[in-house]
Amino acid sequence: MDAAAPYLTDRADDTAAGQVLGLLAGLADAAGWVITHWYVPVAAALACWAVSAMVVRRLARKASAERMALELVASRLFDPGLEEIFRRGVQLARASTSMPWWAPRRSKAVQIRLRADGSSPLCYRIEGPAGGERLLSITPFGPAVTVKRARPLVDKPRAHVVRAEFILRGKPTAPLRDVPLDPDPLQPLIDAVSDLRAELGDLAEIRLDIQRAPKWALRARRLQLMSEARRRERREAQRAARWVRHDATGIEDSLAWQLQQLVSGKQGGGGRRLVMPPVPRRVDPAEALGKLADDDHLVRVQLLVMCASNTEGRAQARLAQLQAAFDVFGGGSRWAMRGWRVGPWRLGADHWPSRRGFERRWNLGHCQPPRPNWVRLEELCGLLKPPTVHCRLPLLAGDLPTFEFNNPELLLQGIYRAPDGRRRLVASYAKETLFEVGVGKAGGGKTERALAQAIGWAHAGGGLMFVDPHRDSWPRALPFLAHDALMQRIALIDLNANGPAPQVSCWNPLGMHQGQVAHEVVEATTDAFASALGWDDASAPRALTILTAALAVLVAVNEAACQAGRPEDQATVFHVRALLTDPDFRAAALAGVQGRLDEETRSWWQAVFPTLPADAFAVVLNPIARLAANPVTRAFLGQPAGVYNIRGAMDSKMIVWVCPGGNGPTDRLITALLARDLLRAVRSRRDTPEAQRVPFRPYFDELITLTGAAPETIASMFEDFRKYKVHVHGMTQLLARLPIPVRLSLIQNASTLASTAGSQSAIAPITAEWGDRPGPDIVAALDRFEHYMSLTVRGRRVGPVRITGPHLDDVFADYARPRQTAALERAARATAGAAPLDQLTTLATGQLARVGGFLAQQAPTTPPAVQLEKRYK
Secondary structure, three states, X not given: OOOHHHHHHHHHHHHHHHHHHHXXXXXXXXXXXXXXXXXXXXXXXXXXXXXXXXXXXXXXXXXHOOEEEEEEEEOOOOOOOHHHHHHHHHHHHHHOOOOOOOOOHHHOOEEEEEEEOOOOOOEEEEEEEHHHHHHHHOOOOHHHEEEEEOOOOOOOOOXXXXXXXXXXXXXXXXXXXXXXXXXXXXXXXXXXXXXXXXXXXXXXXXXXXEEEOXXXXXXXHHHHHHHHHHHHHHHHHHHHHHHHHHHHHHHHOOHHHHHHHHHHOOOOOOOOOOOOOOOXXXXXXXXXXXXXXXXXXXXXXXXXXXXXXXXXXXXXXXXXXXXXXXXXXXXXXXXXXXXXXEOOEEEOOOOOOHHHHHHHHHHHOOOOOOOOOEEEHHHHHXXXXXXXXXXXXXXOOOOXXXXXXXXXXEEEEEEEEOOOOOEEEEEEEOOOOOOEEEEOOOOOOHHHHHHXXXXXXXXXXXXXXXXXXXXXXXXXXXXXXXXXXXXXXXXXXXXXXXXXXXXXXXXXXXXXXXXXXXXXXXXXXXXXXXXXXXXXOOOOHHHHHHHHHHHHHHHHHHHHHHHOOOHHHOOOOOHHHHHHHOHHHHHHHHHXXXXXOOHHHXXXXXXXXXXXXXXXXXXXXXXXXXHHHOHHHHHHHOOOOOOOOHHHHHHOOOEEEEEOOOOOHHHHHHHHHXXXXXXXXXXXXXXXXXXHOOOEEEEEOOHHHHHHHOHHHHHHHHHHHHHHOEOOEEEEOOOOOXXXXXXXXXXXHOOEEEEOOOOHHHHHHHHHHOOOOOOHHXXXXXXXXXXXXXXXXXXXXXXXXXXXXXXXXXXXXXHOOHHHHHHHHHHHHHHOOOEEHHHHHHHHHOHHHHHHHHHHHXXXXXXXXXXXXXXXX
């Protein structure tokens, strides 16, 4: 048994050795077969790869078909903080994973689309998985950003298209530059597309895809970076050791060292000293890995850009502008265009083999950057939000329409200079321009702009009223209105009475020959006197009562004269004096209208009037006496049936130029009467259905002068006229000089706010409405005819934007007819019923006798009136 043991052991060893040799021989045969038939495993591997790639591609297409799109629209005062923007980035990263489990990684991304095609400064859209819609719809930006479901975008083919892909270059662990939020980081991109022209087919679009960084790729990259850092440290330590040994050897071989040894008597010392080489420094992971040290808030991005145009060269130039804009984000790492430069050619996303992959990723929203492109969310803050309040947006043709001559739907505003230097006449929509306010120093261009707007509106067939206390606007506008088509529509009410043979129009505020309502006429005239003279129920109740009662009687007399077919026998405002102080005239008037007065008015004349002392009438008669003392106002207001009819002018689209003549007490009273009559006439349009009300535009130059006469009336205009399709345009040098009710109504209801240069304190109330963007210092430094203005277009505010005021000699040069100005002057005065001043003065003087004769013929014997006169005597 013991003798057989070695034999069995040797045989077992031989068997094991045979098995190993057989295995090795089999492996060698297999290797030989593989080497001989290499194409078989390669073909199998390729087939497996092709099948898996096809499956992944189909799944990715299926996942991409379930994407949704949201459009974000920021308000003009949108001003987010870094924390809000960072939270939005976290939402985007989280939403990128809201995909089915089977979706490939390339489809798990959220895309930010920045698009400009000339119709808007920059459209900001978010596209991503349908499962992330609820997460992305509620933003941390609050109500300052409106999120709405976006419609699919379909682009027409353009003749010239260029494509580019941007990748991160530089130190892979270094971050992009920390771009501040003020000014907006999007500003360079918006500036790059600010001169897009939709009519040329210009288009520029930027797509930033964001997805969570893959963990396995990050780990592999960190291992690689740490290994490189350690090798770099070892190389540095070895280099330092060589230099230390070299320095030590050099020192011992130097003459100074040898002399030191001789002096110290150590020549036979122990040989060269031992040199300790430096030890490699420990690698700090945070320093070596940089922004890749932590997984939190680390994402992979893909940046694609496409520019197109129907004009050769514009797309290439646009791409160069965008490339320069992305340089702003460059720091330790930067955005660089992928491709190679070969002489004048660039081989990139527009050429094979990159173009096909670019278009697939562009169309399907797949995120497959050729390089990792890992960034932290903090580096992308500038792109994670729409434009903010710190962004200067360009004014495009879609924002503010281009003015078209003779188009009644547009209202001229000025000349806009685009970023590329092009100038165009811009306008606002007439139906949205309800009220306008222009502020600025004298000579800054307020009146010139208003005249250009009024002339354009007149040539388009619109009706208007231009009130200018100083009359300078009339000769300025005269050559541009001297057209045969306009002459019959223009009326000039000029109370300046210039020249050797002055002519004046006429108006009876108490006239009833134009179908006015009696109580409205009484109320309008009384309110005009009260406004100009500062009367109210507390300070002058008796004056208001006396004037109201007197006007009620005179209006009743006029109503009777018109019904009798004798409008030339109507009383005027100057008959108030006769009614209060002449017993015979008063008795005849009260007898003639006995059945036309209401019971309260008749009772007042019978019971209260006889008890009033004679000096109670002075406060009422004094302003009327001043009006009568002025020959111009006497002639203007003293005619029985004046031609002036502002209600008829509105309905027939007349062009009425009113020049009150100054800003003295008498002029202010005339202005107050005209303003109150305008308010009465506009309110009387309630008898006309809204759809049939003809738009009308009063222009008030020198609001300080006008509101000094009728502050409450002007304020009511800015509050009420919109309902009746009457839109007021006001101009003033100082808002602070206006009464508080007028100033508040102006600012509250203005569709257009405009300011030329002026003092900062005068401009500050306007710039405060714009959030001091621009500030008063910028507006105060404007050149002449330059304006900053905000307008209302399609229901939203546009601006403030810098506009050059239109100059009549430039904008309306083709409309100038200087040879026909005399004819227009004659026609405008004839339409207004102007007559020689002395003739009208004579008629006004004899009007009291005419009214007395009419009353004597109309009034029967009335015992109550006779008793009243006896009691009064």
